[in-house]
Amino acid sequence: xxxxxxxxxxxxxxxxxxxxxxxxxxxxxxxxxxxxxxxxxxxxxxxxxxxxxxxxxxxxxxxxxxxxxxxxxxxxxxxxxxxxxxxxxxxxxxxxxxxxxxxxxxxx
Amino acid sequence: xxxxxxxxxxxxxxxxxxxxxxxxxxxxxxxxxxxxxxxxxxxxxxxxxxxxxxxxxxxxxxxxxxxxxxxxxxxxxxxxxxxxxxxxxxxxxxxxxxxxxxxxxxxxxxxxxxxxxxxx
Numbered sequence: 001x002x003x004x005x006x007x008x009x010x011x012x013x014x015x016x017x018x019x020x021x022x023x024x025x026x027x028x029x030x031x032x033x034x035x036x037x038x039x040x041x042x043x044x045x046x047x048x049x050x051x052x053x054x055x056x057x058x059x060x061x062x063x064x065x066x067x068x069x070x071x072x073x074x075x076x077x078x079x080x081x082x083x084x085x086x087x088x089x090x091x092x093x094x095x096x097x098x099x100x101x102x103x104x105x106x107x108x
Numbered sequence: 109x110x111x112x113x114x115x116x117x118x119x120x121x122x123x124x125x126x127x128x129x130x131x132x133x134x135x136x137x138x139x140x141x142x143x144x145x146x147x148x149x150x151x152x153x154x155x156x157x158x159x160x161x162x163x164x165x166x167x168x169x170x171x172x173x174x175x176x177x178x179x180x181x182x183x184x185x186x187x188x189x190x191x192x193x194x195x196x197x198x199x200x201x202x203x204x205x206x207x208x209x210x211x212x213x214x215x216x217x218x219x220x221x222x223x224x225x226x227x228x
Contacts, residue, residue, distance in 0.1 A: 001171070034214035036155075043204065043218045055216070065150065087155055091213035094143075094168040097157040 002026050002090050008102035012108045017023045019073045019075040021103045023088035032092035035064055035073045038102075047086075048073065083107060110134045112205050112219035120199075120226050126192040128217055130205030137186045145215065146190045148201040155203075161187045161188055171207055187203060193206040195226045 003026040013019050031051035036044040046055045048064040051059065051071055061076045075082055088100040118130035120193035123148060130144070137144060159169040161179045169177050172190070181188045202223050208214035 032213075036113060038214075043220060044215070045218075046214060046216050049212065049214050049216075055205050083204075089155075093140050094160060095171070097170070099155040099157070102154045 002029060002096050002098055004088055004090050004098050004100040006086075006088055006103050008103060009101065010104040010106065012106050013078050014108045015078055015080060017078045019078050019082075019105065021073045021088075022088055023066075023071045023073070023100050025069045025071075025090055029090050029092040030066050032072065032090060033066065033071050034089045034091060035062075036086065036087045036089065037084045042105075043075075044087065048087070075087075080107070110207065110217050112207065112217060114203060114205050114219045114222040115193060116222060116224070118223060118225060120195055120224060121228050122196055122226055123194055126190070126195050126199060126224055126226070127186050128203055128205075128222065128224070130189070130192045131185070131187045132207075133186070134136075137181060137188060141210050143197075143213075144181070144188050145206050145208050146208060147204045147215065147218075148222075149204070150198075150201045158190065158203075162215070163202050163208075200224065200226045217227050 005024045007022045033051045035048040038044040053073045063074050085102045085104045090098050109134045113131045119127045143160045146158040158180045161167045176193045178191045202221040204221045205219040207217040
């Protein structure tokens with residue numbers, strides 16, 4: 001199994017801050033990496049796939065980068081509605097779908 | 109607009125079988141461009157992929173759950189189903205159904221989720 005490790009597990013930031021979340025795969029997965037946002041009590045929402053492709057309707061302040069084993073999700077200017085838990089997901093094969101443990105983003 | 113809706117018992121006894129259905133509306137489950145899948149999330153914890161299915165019947169399962177899980181499709185009802193056998197308290201979770209684009213194993217549409225509690 002490919003393990004996905006996110007860091008940090010939680011972070012606090014202020015409105016307008018640039019926020020970066022990291023996801024590391026235990027082995028290379030090319031760019032088969034997706035990011036999701038889950039607001040409290042809500043359904044996960046796809047933000048980014050193929051490591052850097054923004055899903056339709058997602059604000060442009062979200063961006064993704066990386067390839068191989070190291071990936072990042074960046075929020076360029078944090079907004080109040082961005083408080084959520086963020087998950088990365090590996091999908092390099094239909095038998096190897098794994099999620100990171102999540103990063104909880106809160107306001108300072 | 110595509111919608112997915114989970115349904116099934118909210119309470120299951122230990123050692124019994126958990127059974128859920130996902131009804132797809134606003135689109136056809138027989139669309140050749142998509143797979144359909146199940147994900148679960150224990151209370152306060154992260155996401156776990158359970159398995160995925162194509163309308164033609166091919167399935168993929170999480171190796172850690174494969175011995176206890178079965179996913180099937182009913183194209184006439186535009187729905188697919190999940191069975192988990194021999195459940196324990198560790199199977200208590202919100203269960204989501206979702207859609208996957210063929211060849212891309214991420215989840216672009218999700219149901220609202222249904223909480224299943226395993227307890228006597």
